[in-house]
């Protein structure tokens with residue numbers, strides 16, 4: 001067993017942090033780490049927090065940590081921010097920790113930067129979750145920044161997705177319409193201590209009320225703490241709900257992961273084979289001279305590759 005795996009299984013924070021950096025950077029060692037821990041994974045529950053910048057995701061996660069601990073969970077937090085050059089999690093961890101007086105020994109927090117190829121974020125995140133899972137963290141809260149494709153990607157990797165809005169930013173309704181309705185299992189209007197929160201709450205109810213899944217909508221204030229305990233309890237209830245089959249969910253997630261991995265390997269291999277293939281350039285030449293049509297050329301080349 002790799003020393004780092006031994007360390008993380010024993011709950012050593014430095015080993016945990018290092019292992020997450022390794023998978024975040026997709027370093028070659030990732031493979032062996034995942035190989036050695038994989039059979040110990042599949043127990044942790046994961047909850048994503050997404051929504052417009054400044055909605056209060058970090059503040060809310062900070063407040064949820066002690067509430068979830070009180071419900072019996074060992075909690076870890078991952079913040080996914082591909083735009084941030086900072087790795088190491090110092091910024092998120094320190095601020096949230098200071099504001100909430102959190103016990104350092106009981107919660108593990110880490111930022112991830114995983115830039116690079118499409119699908120890179122899911123890959124790093126899945127593996128970081130596995131590491132925390134193997135280390136015995138039963139609940140992993142994942143904060144992601146911004147809205148858009150990344151949020152959709154992250155929502156596919158976690159068990160529950162919570163979308164956080166606030167009356168402060170003007171882009172809420174746009175964000176709801178732009179697809180966030182499809183990914184949320186729960187919707188939260190944060191900063192309910194500010195004016196405009198009831199109106200936003202009603203707007204969100206209107207916008208998502210018609211959707212088939214009828215997700216729950218909450219009003220909370222991460223500042224005053226109002227509503228946070230109820231939110232934690234609802235998350236706990238949803239995670240334990242019998243009609244969500246987490247084994248089946250895990251199976252589906254593993255299936256799509258496997259598919260992504262195989263397709264990306266095949267694509268890489270095929271690109272290399274094409275680059276090496278003298279015929280490829282011949283076909284380009286023939287196409288340019290209109291001696292062959294693109295369908296026929298692709299068929300012939302592909303048949304050659306897959307023989």
Ligand SMILES: Nc1nc2c(ncn2[C@@H]2O[C@H](COP(=O)(O)OP(=O)(O)OP(=O)(O)O)[C@@H](O)[C@H]2O)c(=O)[nH]1
Pocket residue numbers: 052053054055056057058059060145146190191192193194220221222223224
């Ligand atoms: N009044 C009020 N302010 C809040 C509340 N929650 C968070 N804030 C403030 O809103 C600002 C943004 O909070 P963050 O928790 O950093 O928001 P975020 O969504 O994590 O932001 P990004 O990670 O940058 O997208 C901070 O100044 C918080 O102090 C709340 O419930 N009420």
Ligand SMILES: [Mg+2]
Pocket residue numbers: 057058059143
């Ligand atoms: Mg944040």
